[in-house]
Amino acid sequence: MSEMSGMERGMSSAYLHWAKMDSPAKYNLATSGMASYPLAGLPVTMADLEINGSDAYGFGPLQARLAAKCGVGTECVVAANGTSMANHLAMAALLGPGDEVLIEQPTYGILLDVASYLGAKIVRFERRFEDGYRVDVEAVRAKLTAKTRLIVLTNLHNPTGAYTDEATLTAIGALAAEVGARVLVDEVYLDMVPWRTELPARSCFHLGPQFVVTTSLTKAYGLSGVRCGWILAEPELAERMWRLSDLFNGSPVHPAERISVVALDNLERVAERARGLLTANRAALEAFYDSRDDLEVFRPVAGTVTFPRLKTGSVEALLPLLREKFDTSVVPGRFFENSGHFRIGIGGEVAMTAEGLRRLGLALDAMR
Numbered sequence: 001m002s003e004m005s006g007m008e009r010g011m012s013s014a015y016l017h018w019a020k021m022d023s024p025a026k027y028n029l030a031t032s033g034m035a036s037y038p039l040a041g042l043p044v045t046m047a048d049l050e051i052n053g054s055d056a057y058g059f060g061p062l063q064a065r066l067a068a069k070c071g072v073g074t075e076c077v078v079a080a081n082g083t084s085m086a087n088h089l090a091m092a093a094l095l096g097p098g099d100e101v102l103i104e105q106p107t108y109g110i111l112l113d114v115a116s117y118l119g120a121k122i123v124r125f126e127r128r129f130e131d132g133y134r135v136d137v138e139a140v141r142a143k144l145t146a147k148t149r150l151i152v153l154t155n156l157h158n159p160t161g162a163y164t165d166e167a168t169l170t171a172i173g174a175l176a177a178e179v180g181a182r183v184l185v186d187e188v189y190l191d192m193v194p195w196r197t198e199l200p201a202r203s204c205f206h207l208g209p210q211f212v213v214t215t216s217l218t219k220a221y222g223l224s225g226v227r228c229g230w231i232l233a234e235p236e237l238a239e240r241m242w243r244l245s246d247l248f249n250g251s252p253v254h255p256a257e258r259i260s261v262v263a264l265d266n267l268e269r270v271a272e273r274a275r276g277l278l279t280a281n282r283a284a285l286e287a288f289y290d291s292r293d294d295l296e297v298f299r300p301v302a303g304t305v306t307f308p309r310l311k312t313g314s315v316e317a318l319l320p321l322l323r324e325k326f327d328t329s330v331v332p333g334r335f336f337e338n339s340g341h342f343r344i345g346i347g348g349e350v351a352m353t354a355e356g357l358r359r360l361g362l363a364l365d366a367m368r
Contacts, residue, residue: 011117012113013109013110013113014109014335015109015110015331015335016110018332018335019331022329023329023331024329025323025327025328025329026327026328026352027326027327027328027329027352027355027356027359028328028329028345028348028352028356029328029329029330029344029345029346029348029353029356029357029360030329030330030331030343030345031345031347031348032158032159032219032304032305032331032343032345032347033218033219033220033222033224033304033345033347034219034220034221034222034274034277034278034304034347035222035277035347035348035349036222036223036224036225037221037222037223037263037270037273037274039225039259041269041270041273042259042262042263042266042269042270043262043266044259044262047258048255048258048259048261048262049255049258049259050254050255050258051254051255052254053254053257053258055250055251057242058074058077058078058079058242059079059252059254059257059258059261061258061261062079062228062257062260062261062264063077063079065261065264065265066079066230066264069264069267070203070205070232071203071206072205072232073235075235075238076205076232076233076234076235076238077230077231077232077238078230078231078232078233078238078241078242078245079228079229079230079252079257080214080216080229080230080231080245080249081227081229081249081252082216082218082224082227082228082229083186083188083214083215083216083218083219083229084110084229085229085248085249086214086215086216086229086230086231087110087111087114087184087186087214088114088248089231089241089244089245089248090184090212090214090231090233090241091111091114091115091118091120091150091152091184092114092118092244093233093237093240093241093244094149094150094182094184094212094237095115095118095120095149095150096118096119096120097118097119097120098119098120098121099120099121099147099149099150100120100121100123100145100147100148100149101115101120101121101122101123101148101149101150101151101152102123102124102125102140102143102144102148102150102151102152102181103115103122103123103124103125103151103152103153104124104125104126104127104135104152104153104154104157105124105125105126105127105337106127106159106160106307106336106337106338107152107153107154107158107336108154108158108159108186108336109335109336111152111154111186115152120149120150121147123143123145123148124143125139125140125142125143126139127157127160127162129296129298129309132162132298133157133160133162133298134162134164134168135153135164135168135169135172137168137171137172137175140172140175141175144175144176144178144179144181145179146179148176148179148181149180149181149182150181150182150183150184151172151175151176151181151182151183151184152183152184152185152186153172153183153184153185153186154185154186154187154188154189155169155185155186155187155189155190155204156189156190156192156193156300156302156303156305157300158186158188158189158305159305159307159331159333159336159341159343160298160300160305160306160307161189161298161300161301161302161303161304161305161306161307162298162300163193163197163199163300163301163302165199165200166200166202166204166207169183169185169204169207169211170207170208173204173207173208173210173211176210177208177210181210182210182211182212183204183210183211183212184212184213184214185204185211185212185213185214186213186214186215187203187204187213187214187215188214188215188216188218188219188220189219189220189302189303189304189305190203190215190220191215191220191221191271192219192220192274192278192302192303192304193301193302193303195271195274195275195278195302196278196279196282196301196302197301197302199301199302203215203232205232209234211232212231212232212233212237213231213232213233214229214230214231214232215229215230216228216229216230217229217260217263217264217267219304219347220271220274221263221267221270221271221274222270222273222274222347223260223263223270226256226259226260226263227253227256228256228260228263228264274347277347277348277349277350278304278346278347280350280353281346281347281348281350281353281354282346284346284350284353284354284357285306285344285346285353285357286299288357288360288361289308291361292361292364293311294310294311294312294313294364294367294368295308295309295310295311295364296308296309296311297309304345304346304347305343305344305345305346306343306344306346307333307336307338307341307342307343307344308341308342308344309338309340309341310340310341310342313367315332315333315334315339315340315341315342316332316334316339317367318342318363318364318367319332319342321363321366321367322359322360322363325363325366326359326360326362326363327359328356328359328360328363330342330343330344330345330360331343331345344357344360
């Protein structure tokens with residue numbers, strides 16, 4: 001597939017189309033979140049499947065639980081249909097045609113797609129493999145102008161899993177404040193950090209009023225089916241986002257709101273299962289990387305994704321072989337503007353993930 005033009009990027013998502021149509025395989029290492037958590041694992045009753053609810057801005061019980069989880073007031077929480085819609089709403093509320101937006105590179109492609117769709121002028125700052133994909137504050141400063149309205153990054157970083165600490169985020173927030181910009185941080189993977197490290201995983205929303213945060217129960221908990229996403233924003237901005245959501249999603253699916261409440265009330269149960277899967281799968285991934293001399297990789301401290309670089313040969317040649325001969329999929333690096341890389345996800349069931357990694361090794365061997 002050729003690179004998309006700016007116009008094409010703004011009209012669709014090449015990555016999501018690929019993920020829906022081309023990524024499914026028996027051994028799927030292309031998914032970036034945890035394996036789906038079953039409804040049977042939650043104490044859901046028939047009352048929780050009630051289809052009729054209020055059309056007001058936010059389901060009260062859900063708003064209360066999201067606010068409690070994040071340590072904020074309910075007036076700062078905007079419920080959304082997953083992190084993707086949360087990002088769309090946040091960016092639509094903060095950007096207009098011609099506004100300058102500074103976005104990390106590489107990044108999750110849909111962030112670029114939405115900015116293009118909104119008619120914003122996109123400027124990039126680099127996160128380098130050689131630096132462990134850290135956010136370089138000076139690199140951001142160098143690209144910042146008086147016209148910058150928004151700085152966008154992901155934490156944990158998608159596609160590499162790199163963690164950004166509070167000191168760096170505070171510095172980025174200070175830069176944004178100097179030019180009157182906001183900082184949008186997609187934190188959909190951040191809850192995974194304390195499962196494996198002692199690093200702080202507090203939302204950067206608490207670092208200052210210029211921060212806007214998006215997240216969901218999707219990636220860390222395997223609860224994609226309930227589409228429980230949300231935005232954290234200052235109350236006046238949150239109100240603007242609620243009104244904007246009327247254009248995209250007049251009324252949410254009420255059973256999903258109710259099941260989300262049940263999930264949040266039982267989130268430790270869901271997290272325990274996710275931690276178990278990740279512990280086993282990360283051990284398998286580390287053993288896989290230790291066995292390879294044909295890959296270079298930054299190894300993140302937490303999360304479900306890594307982004308290895310193929311030392312020799314073509315990723316675009318490797319992936320059809322992997323799919324057709326070994327029934328295994330990973331994500332092509334072209335979707336993250338790095339065609340020599342591919343993304344591996346380790347959130348799946350243990351046996352499937354281990355076998356997928358074994359088959360990936362066989363495909364790499366066949367490429368030699």
